[in-house]
Amino acid sequence: MKVFISADMEGVSGIVDPSYINPDNGKNYERGRQLMTDDVNAVVEALLECGADEIVVADSHYQMTNILLERLHPKAQLLAGSPRDYSMMQGLDESFDAAFFIGYHTRQGVPGVLSHTMSGVIRNLYVNDMVVGEFGFNAIYAGLFGVPVCLVSGDDLIAEEARQLIPGIVTAVVKKAVSRTSALCLPLSESRELLKRQTRLAFEQRTQVTPLTTKTPLDVTIEFHHAGQAEMAAVVPYSRYHPERSAVSLTVDNPHDMYKGMRAMLNLAGMAEFF
Ligand SMILES: [Zn+2]
Structure with a gap:
């Protein structure tokens, strides 16, 4: 066990x-x-x-x-x-x-x-439209x-x-x-x-207890506190930037890329200064 x-x-x-x-x-x-x-x-x-x-x-x-x-x-x-x-x-x-x-x-x-949620840059994190911490x-x-x-x-x-x-x-x-x-x-x-x-x-x-699952492919979206953070996260290849809500989305097809994609966006966004 x-x-x-x-x-x-x-x-x-x-x-x-x-x-x-x-x-x-x-x-x-x-x-x-x-x-x-x-x-x-x-x-x-x-x-x-x-x-x-x-x-x-x-x-x-x-x-x-x-x-x-x-x-x-x-x-x-x-x-x-x-x-x-x-x-x-x-x-x-x-x-x-x-x-x-x-x-x-x-x-x-x-x-x-x-x-x-994870670090100070995330306002909301979603997996397939479900808000998660x-x-x-x-x-x-x-x-x-x-x-x-x-x-x-x-x-x-x-x-x-x-x-x-x-x-x-x-x-x-x-x-x-x-x-x-x-x-x-x-x-x-x-x-x-x-x-x-x-x-x-x-x-x-x-x-x-049933394992918590969701449909694949997985849509990972992060809403950031400000546009500068979202602009940095949007550097991740294949991501989609939603400027109206300072958010960036990434579609992946497995849990490994879900975690790595989230971390890539998070770490890039962390480089953006407020002023
Ligand atoms: Zn902690």
Whole structure:
């Protein structure tokens, strides 16, 4: 039984604002890394109890070097560092039985602790006209390989966003969003127990969750905050620029190109200065 864990940071127990997640100047960053590693360990321990025999953990936040390998459960393999062609989902393929998303957050433009989509340039991301955040985009990527996303952990609002896309998904709500940079956090011991309990439940119910799929070819559209970003993204060959909404679309026929196409547009757009 193989399980893929994509671990982001914004939705981790106890993390409420950028001071926990920014490796460059976050005064709570070292605490954030420990909190992230502890959340992942709770899930790994419960998965091993359930009989999982191969667990790959993809560190999926920012430079993707946040999880403390020396403190990570020794039975988990850690995928760390960047860049990666498939970013938060690198390493996932059809050989996995389930994917678990830990420490996730809501999409750009809606409430939720540290809500955003991939980077600061995206206003809205769509796959085949469905607006998605990181959860939805990554769940579709997994779904196209036939892999169901069985658990999401984070605040109460990402739990709701996930349930809207995958009705049978098990959620572990480790904090209740108060604002984009504030949350009512569960005590850590309770949080870890919840993560273990919900992991066991998700594992038991994994065959009842349908992988999230969509029709192919896949239309990936990004609405940017300003035209300069869209103009840079439109450098990607075969893309289509929609100037009236600062958006760029790309049609691809497989999940690999969906991820790489999104990243190419995102990274090019990130080069455009506001002024
Ligand atoms: Zn992140």
